């Protein structure tokens with residue numbers, strides 16, 4: 221059976237020693253959050269994740285969800301676990317106090333999310349999507365929705381979903397067919413089919429609040445083939461009246477649930493909307509004229525906010541699965557006897573040495589560990605920027621830009637690396653990893669979807685290169701480069717940090733050159749940008765994570781010099797930091813070479829050749 225222990229020491233290191241969160245008590249949500257309170261919350265969260273969620277991970281995968289007579293049943297134990305999740309207040313952790321939540325900042329909710337997803341990704345997606353739906357409703361909902369629906373999402377009495385994808389479109393939402401027609405009473409009637417809806421139906425709560433995008437027909441009753449008429453709607457499974465009274469079952473039904481590769485405990489539903497009663501979110505748009513082009517509706521801003529929050533959450537899923545796969549790979553390598561150390565037997569009185577003696581096994585483990593801990597630091601720094609962006613500090617605009625820039629990097633780089641880490645953790649088990657009973661092949665299957673949903677990783681890379689780099693004259697990448705360069709400058713005379721500052725400088729130089737190359741060549745030929753985007757995003761991920769490793773190495777050196785008790789912890793930090801600099805950072809010149817190859821060869825591969 222796989223095991224999971226929440227890495228509480230590492231959370232404390234990142235939150236208290238690296239980010240020194242206690243110095244940020246002026247930020248929203250941090251005012252009443254002394255270090256001891258943070259530690260207490262995380263310790264309780266760890267207990268819940270380890271004792272309630274993790275034991276249901278493998279059984280949930282084996283059993284999966286059931287769809288019988290139009291009803292979806294979650295795996296054994298999920299309903300009770302969800303009740304406990306709600307009763308203990310985990311569903312309202314980050315939601316505003318005025319709606320019954322705990323009002324904790326994203327740094328804490330993301331850390332809790334990491335643990336919960338390591339313990340059980342399929343389960344955690346139910347409350348994860350509810351939290352995103354709840355945030356969108358708070359941002360765009362009418363007063364009665366905030367009074368009667370939001371508190372039920374916060375308390376975990378109900379759950380929420382996010383409904384974008386249709387049979388004909390996932391990435392290209394312009395092609396969506398679902399339509400919503402306004403009624404004299406101001407509500408809409410929605411018709412169409414949404415597919416792949418996570419937590420779209422289940423037996424854990426009495427009601428499900430669907431957050432749906434659909435097109436409003438123009439004055440001639442036609443829907444446009446672009447995003448101009450797309451609006452954002454609330455469609456409850458059971459009607460909620462404006463006075464809070466419960467009504468009948470709405471016209472939304474579950475067509476089926478998918479049989480799929482992983483996250484089998486999460487019901488992925490086909491939802492059919494048949495004249496379902498829908499409430500439009502955000503200000504009412506003026507009637508759409510035939511052929512008219514308009515920018516996205518105001519209500520869509522809520523949807524974009526929800527998608528961005530969900531993207532960060534998915535990026536963290538990459539960390540989660542990397543962590544749990546690493547922990548299990550390490551446990552196995554510390555107990556399995558296989559072969560002899562290359563330099564001579566480590567334990568001559570035993571028939572073989574432990575698997576961990578082999579350099580390649582340590583490489584696999586360090587690859588996962590240095591990713592997980594580096595990525596955790598990047599994610600925590602990014603959520604802190606989110607809080608700074610909401611504050612009155614003068615640097616709030618820069619913080620918002622950095623948060624925006626890092627979102628596709630976290631989503632795509634962390635989920636690619638999370639998949640690599642899951643695969644390496646399984647490799648430590650040899651053939652036994654491939655056998656279902658041992659439970660580690662589940663991590664690989666679960667990790668795979670993270671690279672696709674919430675925007676395929678290649679599309680995230682295009683978002684970074686095509687939109688985020690150039691916004692406001694390149695202000696966001698310039699701010700990021702300035703921060704990294706500033707840190708290197710401050711520490712360049714520190715000889716002990718040279719193994720970190722020097723490779724980081726080389727990585728940063730290459731990243732800046734690649735940014736310039738894309739700015740010059742991507743404009744002239746967009747295919748060059750498209751062909752190099754994935755490599756560029758990976759390079760940015762490597763450099764930003766490398767910067768965090770440099771900062772963490774500095775803290776570790778200071779702690780060791782001060783005679784810290786937990787010596788092995790800080791020494792391990794230095795080893796992981798060096799691994800990143802020696803093994804990941806050298807990818808930068810290779811990635812740059814690939815970017816500079818442009819798109820000619822790739823585009824010469826024409827469909828008619830096949």
Ligand SMILES: Cc1cc2nc3c(=O)[nH]c(=O)nc-3n(C[C@H](O)[C@H](O)[C@H](O)COP(=O)(O)OP(=O)(O)OC[C@H]3O[C@@H](n4cnc5c(N)ncnc54)[C@H](O)[C@@H]3O)c2cc1C
Pocket residue numbers: 382383384385388389390391392415416417418419480483488669672673674675676678679682
């Ligand atoms: C288990 C699961 C859960 C999901 N949960 C939800 C959910 O809760 N709500 C929801 O709305 N959706 C959900 N989805 C849908 C998911 O977000 C989409 O599958 C995803 O966005 C990709 O859309 P698509 O499948 O239509 O692929 P397509 O859009 O057809 O794309 C296919 C591939 O083409 C490539 N591609 C497409 N466009 C571009 C481009 N512009 N540039 C470069 N490459 C491109 C990408 O590699 C992509 O993987 C879920 C899917 C799964 C499998």
